[in-house]
Amino acid sequence: MAENSTHPTHSTNPTAPVNPTHPTEEPTPTVVVDGVHITYKVNGARTGRGSATSALSRIVSRKAAPGVREVHAVKGVSFAAYRGEAIGLIGSNGSGKSTLLKAVAGLLPTARGKIYTRGQPSLLGVNAALMSDLTGERNVILGGLAMGMTRAQIRDRYDDIVDFSGINEKGDFISLPMRTYSSGMGARLRFSIAAAKSHDVLLIDEALSTGDARFRRRSRERIDELRREAGTVFLVSHSNSTITESCDRAIWLEAGRLRMDGPAKEVVAAYEEFTRAGGRAAR
Template identity: 75%
Template sequence: MAENHMGPAPTVIADDVHITYTVQGASGSREVHAVKGVTFVAHKGEAIGLIGSNGSGKSTLLKAVAGLLPPARGRLWTRGRPSLLGVDAALMNDLTGERNVVLGGLAMGMTRRQIRERYQQIVDFSGIDDKGDFITLPMRTYSSGMAARLRFSIAAARTHDVLMIDEALATGDAAFQRRSRARVAELRAEAGTVFLVSHNNRTVTETCDRALWLEAGVLRMDGPAKEVVAAYDDEQTRKGRKSKK
């Protein structure tokens, strides 16, 4: 879909999307209505943060956009092949970091030649070899932060029509977070759309220009990231005051 005088082309359209799934418990199964009538349009070049309390439906919505959870009602349209960081670039604990770079790159749609050309860039970006030759060791020897940084680095090595990131920017030191934010900006400039789920609202305001606030599966607010985060923080503060009375 080409750009026109109306502005950047849509990359994701969600029209009254409802998502349900079944949870097995001790007393039997129950259906969870995780996303309730969410509607939004994302465009080329946007970075969109998803905020909300735990269980609000943020990660579930991303999985639906990635095509992993079909909507129970409503419609979802996406441009190209959406990539969900941590799923497409799934890493295997018993294999070395080197092997995971190859397999993760293939899973993200890169050719073997592209992987060879970008291999050192991926390793350097992740920073996992800064304190030793960890890339030659099995993934099970990595900390959760190292594994998350490597996943992000693999995903960020290619351009995406739609890239969805779940908390990856919250890992690593300040230098890695700066590199990550800069790479997200580059991905947007390369005509992609980036979705970021984070519990760190500062990360959202520093990385994204727009935010969606989900609460109990309902889209509460959609607008400029700073305004949406401010409204969310205000409500959390009010709830905190009430709980102390």
């Protein structure tokens, strides 16, 4: 492999990342991924839960469950992300993008290699903390607390969150239980809560596709804002246009391996060429 040739177009690329520090200084890394492998076990891959007799004979014979399979999702990926960058992760389904994102967030262990971070990277999303039986109002507070905000911070942001979600545009919905919301309203409120907190390193997994066109535009603006406040943003998306619009750098994973890392436009162009040539569906 020609390891020393540099890419000819990077200097003229208009989407090249804006480096807040002086160009001759070493930029500040926020996430360093060093030779990371991630494997996970899948339970019941073949037999589901299995019949009672097979489970019993397994216990008696002390064999491992036959359905447990190991999946090697990420295979030796290395890169460094710097402050001020917005990095898109692209690749076909099952290429390990979301798995890598979870590992950067510290929610999945690495089998080999290490991930170093500045501060605590956070996934954008509080869906799991919200309870559909509670009112939108109480969910704003619960979600904020779950993300680690203080009660005072939530009080300060409360009106912004509700206004941003647009929940109250058609009546006083915020004081109704969330289970009475339409799916679009619920998604909007969830995004608004999740986007209320600024993070050192923000990880976004397909969050831009919720709500109507107006809300999508607003949420993209909010992502840009978060990006300015955050050190670094990672975005997983299957929409190539989202990547080129929101990110200045892209990392292309294919079958768990890092295939290309560079300015978003170049990487997306190469990826599009690959999907056309290879005939593999990219969504």
